[in-house]
Amino acid sequence: MHGFGRVPAYPEALPPLRWTTAEFDDRHALASALEGVEVVFHLLGGSVPALAEENPAEDLRRNAAASVELLELCRRAGVGRIVFVSSGGTVYGVPRSLPIAEDHPTDPISAYGIHKLLVEKHLGLQAHRHGLRATVLRAANPYGPLQRPGRGQGVIAALVARRLAGRPVEIWGDGRVVRDFLYVDDLVDALLRAARPPLDRPDTPRAATCLVMNLGSGIGRSILEVVHDVDRVLGMEGAEILFRPARAVDVPANVLDIGRIGRELGWAPGTGWLEGLRATAEWLQSALTTGEVRP
Amino acid sequence: MHGFGRVPAYPEALPPLRWTTAEFDDRHALASALEGVEVVFHLLGGSVPALAEENPAEDLRRNAAASVELLELCRRAGVGRIVFVSSGGTVYGVPRSLPIAEDHPTDPISAYGIHKLLVEKHLGLQAHRHGLRATVLRAANPYGPLQRPGRGQGVIAALVARRLAGRPVEIWGDGRVVRDFLYVDDLVDALLRAARPPLDRPDTPRAATCLVMNLGSGIGRSILEVVHDVDRVLGMEGAEILFRPARAVDVPANVLDIGRIGRELGWAPGTGWLEGLRATAEWLQSALTTGEVRP
Numbered sequence: 040m041h042g043f044g045r046v047p048a049y050p051e052a053l054p055p056l057r058w059t060t061a062e063f064d065d066r067h068a069l070a071s072a073l074e075g076v077e078v079v080f081h082l083l084g085g086s087v088p089a090l091a092e093e094n095p096a097e098d099l100r101r102n103a104a105a106s107v108e109l110l111e112l113c114r115r116a117g118v119g120r121i122v123f124v125s126s127g128g129t130v131y132g133v134p135r136s137l138p139i140a141e142d143h144p145t146d147p148i149s150a151y152g153i154h155k156l157l158v159e160k161h162l163g164l165q166a167h168r169h170g171l172r173a174t175v176l177r178a179a180n181p182y183g184p185l186q187r188p189g190r191g192q193g194v195i196a197a198l199v200a201r202r203l204a205g206r207p208v209e210i211w212g213d214g215r216v217v218r219d220f221l222y223v224d225d226l227v228d229a230l231l232r233a234a235r236p237p238l239d240r241p242d243t244p245r246a247a248t249c250l251v252m253n254l255g256s257g258i259g260r261s262i263l264e265v266v267h268d269v270d271r272v273l274g275m276e277g278a279e280i281l282f283r284p285a286r287a288v289d290v291p292a293n294v295l296d297i298g299r300i301g302r303e304l305g306w307a308p309g310t311g312w313l314e315g316l317r318a319t320a321e322w323l324q325s326a327l328t329t330g331e332v333r334p
Numbered sequence: 335m336h337g338f339g340r341v342p343a344y345p346e347a348l349p350p351l352r353w354t355t356a357e358f359d360d361r362h363a364l365a366s367a368l369e370g371v372e373v374v375f376h377l378l379g380g381s382v383p384a385l386a387e388e389n390p391a392e393d394l395r396r397n398a399a400a401s402v403e404l405l406e407l408c409r410r411a412g413v414g415r416i417v418f419v420s421s422g423g424t425v426y427g428v429p430r431s432l433p434i435a436e437d438h439p440t441d442p443i444s445a446y447g448i449h450k451l452l453v454e455k456h457l458g459l460q461a462h463r464h465g466l467r468a469t470v471l472r473a474a475n476p477y478g479p480l481q482r483p484g485r486g487q488g489v490i491a492a493l494v495a496r497r498l499a500g501r502p503v504e505i506w507g508d509g510r511v512v513r514d515f516l517y518v519d520d521l522v523d524a525l526l527r528a529a530r531p532p533l534d535r536p537d538t539p540r541a542a543t544c545l546v547m548n549l550g551s552g553i554g555r556s557i558l559e560v561v562h563d564v565d566r567v568l569g570m571e572g573a574e575i576l577f578r579p580a581r582a583v584d585v586p587a588n589v590l591d592i593g594r595i596g597r598e599l600g601w602a603p604g605t606g607w608l609e610g611l612r613a614t615a616e617w618l619q620s621a622l623t624t625g626e627v628r629p
Contacts, residue, residue: 095402095406096400099394099398099402100399107390107391108391111391132458132462144437146462147455147459148462148463149459150456150459153452153456153459157452160441160442161448163441164442164443164444164448167427167441168443287463
């Protein structure tokens with residue numbers, strides 16, 4: 040196993056593996072990390088939604104172009120399969136109906152979402168043209184242990200950290216925005232299934248070798264409900280909420296239809312909501328105590 | 335009126351206008367050309383399909399990123415409307431049914447098509463977020479006078495020039511590939527209608543201000559038929575055809591459903607097929623005679 044990216048935040052949480060520390064757009068480092076690799080899990084973004092929004096052309100030139108380079112390099116290195124984690128929360132844009140199935144129109148209202156879609160399309164192209172097997176997982180909002188607060192992504196970690204620090208929680212908009220949350224262990228389970236799927240049928244036509252699947256809980260929860268449930272697992276109540284102006288990049292609701300991934304990979308979310316929240320809260324509590332995470 | 339781009343091939347064919355000669359990615363030149371402009375027609379590609387294919391990451395960094403910059407600059411300059419000429423021949427990929435309507439899935443099998451789609455999505459984003467009015471015209475294959483052969487795009491000009499020079503014509507594949515051809519005057523008519531459309535209703539919700547429409551003849555013709563009809567208007571027969579290997583970027587068929595643009599803009603193709611071919615052939619014949627175009 041070979042990892043690639045910036046210095047891992049929690050190397051001790053990783054299984055034994057080689058690690059190449061490099062920037063995503065370092066072609067040479069990427070090319071040599073890909074030697075002899077059979078399956079690539081592409082989870083690199085190089086950006087968070089707010090940065091992509093600030094300068095979309097720059098995000099395109101740096102991050103999206105690096106993803107396109109990666110696909111080319113994978114093809115040249117003879118990689119057999121790429122599993123790409125796309126963004127189920129942003130590629131669809133404002134939903135016309137809920138839950139959202141994979142054939143829903145894709146009209147993102149964020150540059151972040153557009154650029155995830157772009158990588159999906161290039162994967163489809165590689166699959167069609169060169170027979171690369173590709174799996175796109177349009178993931179909901181992941182949460183769970185090891186997600187650090189204050190990184191511009193990950194509302195649950197942010198909420199838990201604020202509550203544990205006794206500070207008011209911040210919400211963009213009125214808190215009625217609905218999201219689909221995915222526990223990290225379930226995400227990992229889906230990644231592993233996607234890497235060795237039953238869908239490798241020799242009779243699959245080339246054009247069909249890029250399979251796009253939603254990956255989420257299939258359940259929508261408002262941010263206000265999340266605040267309430269975070270309090271519940273922490274044994275607290277009466278969170279003070281600071282309502283900030285709604286952000287233009289936020290779709291009003293996002294809940295994913297997870298029928299396809301169930302049929303194709305036999306995957307289903309295995310972790311209950313409160314169970315996942317509890318594990319997240321416990322990890323953060325202990326990480327704050329040991330100083331691993333700063334409040 | 336203000337034009338922007340490389341040196342125009344036929345400046346005498348243009349109406350009186352200012353012209354800024356600059357590369358597409360020259361931000362400063364673009365920004366100053368946009369001052370005081372109400373409607374922008376975005377027809378710049380900076381690339382042809384074959385080049386985008388050779389190095390998709392580079393095409394993304396240079397050309398697609400320049401388009402995204404242009405949209406940002408338009409917004410800052412207070413441009414009211416952008417009319418973008420996208421590619422009806424490539425954004426859909428392999429058609430699931432013919433003719434292709436605008437809600438057909440968009441799975442391009444060329445980097446060129448993916449990058450046109452990317453610009454469409456960024457236009458949709460600007461429309462949704464900033465109220466910019468945007469019209470996307472997914473154009474079929476344009477042809478007509480002033481299209482020069484030997485530019486890597488424009489099969490009709492290439493065929494006519496070859497026949498006039500008494501050389502064999504070259505075809506990629508078996509010639510049964512079907513395409514939708516759009517006469518240049520009809521394309522211009524659609525552009526002008528898109529610039530002042532009846533669809534500027536004050537009650538249009540923001541999310542609906544990016545209107546995507548196919549623009550074509552609605553009629554499919556195989557390349558072999560085109561060769562035959564070119565001979566017909568030239569009063570020739572028995573074209574010698576060199577069959578080259580089919581290209582992976584070519585979809586097997588592309589015919590556009592043009593119902594929407596008829597309803598929205600009252601547009602319909604006004605030039606008959608043989609009439610258009612004849613005008614094209616006449617122009618090329620005279621341009622070859624005067625040496626304006628080299629065989």
